[in-house]
Amino acid sequence: MxxxxxxxxxxDLTTDSLLETLQSTWDWITNPSTQTxxxxxxGAGVVILLIIIRMVLRSVARSLPHKIEDEHSxxxxxxxxxxxxxxxxxxxxxxxxATQIAQAPDAVIHSVQVLLVVASVVQVAxxxxxxxxxxxxxxxxxxxxxxxxxxxxxxxxxWFVNVAIWSIAFLMILSNLGFNxxxxxxxxxxxxxxxxxxxxxxxxxLFAALAILLDQPFKKGDFISSGDxxxxxxxxxxxxxTRIRALSGEQVVLTNxxxxxxxxQNYGRMFRRRVVVQTGIxxxxxxxxxxxxxxxxxxxxxxxxxxxxxxxxxxxYGASSLDYELVFYVETPDYTEFMNIQQDILIDIFRKxxxxxxxxxxxxxxxxxxxxxxxxxxVRELFLSPGEKSVTE
Numbered sequence: 001m002x003x004x005x006x007x008x009x010x011x012d013l014t015t016d017s018l019l020e021t022l023q024s025t026w027d028w029i030t031n032p033s034t035q036t037x038x039x040x041x042x043g044a045g046v047v048i049l050l051i052i053i054r055m056v057l058r059s060v061a062r063s064l065p066h067k068i069e070d071e072h073s074x075x076x077x078x079x080x081x082x083x084x085x086x087x088x089x090x091x092x093x094x095x096x097x098a099t100q101i102a103q104a105p106d107a108v109i110h111s112v113q114v115l116l117v118v119a120s121v122v123q124v125a126x127x128x129x130x131x132x133x134x135x136x137x138x139x140x141x142x143x144x145x146x147x148x149x150x151x152x153x154x155x156x157x158x159w160f161v162n163v164a165i166w167s168i169a170f171l172m173i174l175s176n177l178g179f180n181x182x183x184x185x186x187x188x189x190x191x192x193x194x195x196x197x198x199x200x201x202x203x204x205x206l207f208a209a210l211a212i213l214l215d216q217p218f219k220k221g222d223f224i225s226s227g228d229x230x231x232x233x234x235x236x237x238x239x240x241x242t243r244i245r246a247l248s249g250e251q252v253v254l255t256n257x258x259x260x261x262x263x264x265q266n267y268g269r270m271f272r273r274r275v276v277v278q279t280g281i282x283x284x285x286x287x288x289x290x291x292x293x294x295x296x297x298x299x300x301x302x303x304x305x306x307x308x309x310x311x312x313x314x315x316x317y318g319a320s321s322l323d324y325e326l327v328f329y330v331e332t333p334d335y336t337e338f339m340n341i342q343q344d345i346l347i348d349i350f351r352k353x354x355x356x357x358x359x360x361x362x363x364x365x366x367x368x369x370x371x372x373x374x375x376x377x378x379v380r381e382l383f384l385s386p387g388e389k390s391v392t393e
Contacts, residue, residue: 036102043098050090072138089123125169205240208256222268280321280361300348321361
């Protein structure tokens with residue numbers, strides 16, 4: 001009987017303590033003293049002061065140098081972050097100040113302090129969330145042309161950021177409320193490791209996709225190549241694979257992680273094309289026309305629009321030609337237009353060479369024959385018919 005009475009007595013004591021706390025709190029609320037009224041006034045003043053401080057800080061942030069309507073500038077980011085200071089947070093701070101000054105019951109002060117801890121964690125989480133996501137948007141979207149792919153990447157990143165921030169906030173709230181979160185953290189860690197090992201290939205490709213969409217080594221529509229393995233236009237950048245339309249028409253599918261391991265040439269980022277043309281003229285060319293050949297090449301380049309002449313030189317003596325090197329730039333990334341301009345230049349050089357009497361050289365070899373006594377032999381003599389006169393007669 002004594003053992004059964006002990007819990008009953010404990011319940012009675014708890015009930016009496018709770019009733020007493022509620023009664024004292026009710027008396028404090030219904031019978032405000034001068035000190036209570038002062039506390040309420042000071043608390044309201046603190047709330048108004050915090051609102052004014054927020055307004056001033058936002059005004060300062062908006063006055064920082066930035067481009068008009070640039071939502072990704074530091075000024076806009078700071079303004080949006082400061083706007084996340086919520087009224088509920090200011091109100092709870094005001095209530096804490098008011099209860100301290102008004103000498104509220106201990107139960108009320110303790111409850112308000114717990115509420116302040118929870119509100120502080122939530123408020124800090126909101127500020128960090130806005131700031132981090134704004135930085136991600138700034139780095140990813142500012143000056144980018146491919147908004148669709150980046151928006152999908154940002155949606156995934158936003159989910160990861162939100163889960164991370166609010167998980168930490170939840171654990172901090174539980175810890176400050178007196179709960180033991182060690183076991184929960186350990187369980188989450190073991191579960192995370194298990195999931196990571198089971199889906200490591202998927203996450204590897206997922207983060208590779210995020211790297212592609214944020215760092216943008218290439219984007220949808222770019223023409224890329226990697227030796228003989230890849231040569232085509234990027235059609236789609238997915239969360240696991242990237243699809244490329246090859247020149248021969250078929251679609252090539254590569255995992256994002258494998259694609260990033262390759263050394264890629266991105267022709268979509270090309271603004272101009274450097275052209276090197278090697279030509280040669282015959283050794284029978286008169287000396288006074290050797291320099292003229294280089295001048296003709298320069299004239300052919302400068303006559304075309306969207307070209308920049310670099311140099312044209314007689315560069316050396318080849319095995320069967322006088323060698324020239326022409327270097328110029330075509331100021332367009334379009335391949336068809338580039339080929340048309342190069343073709344016009346080459347045809348113009350050919351025509352002017354013909355007008356000047358300059359002949360293109362081609363590989364030739366002169367063979368000298370000698371008789372056993374060392375005298376030279378005309379090869380035509382070898383093909384004379386019996387009784388036919390010598391070609392030297």
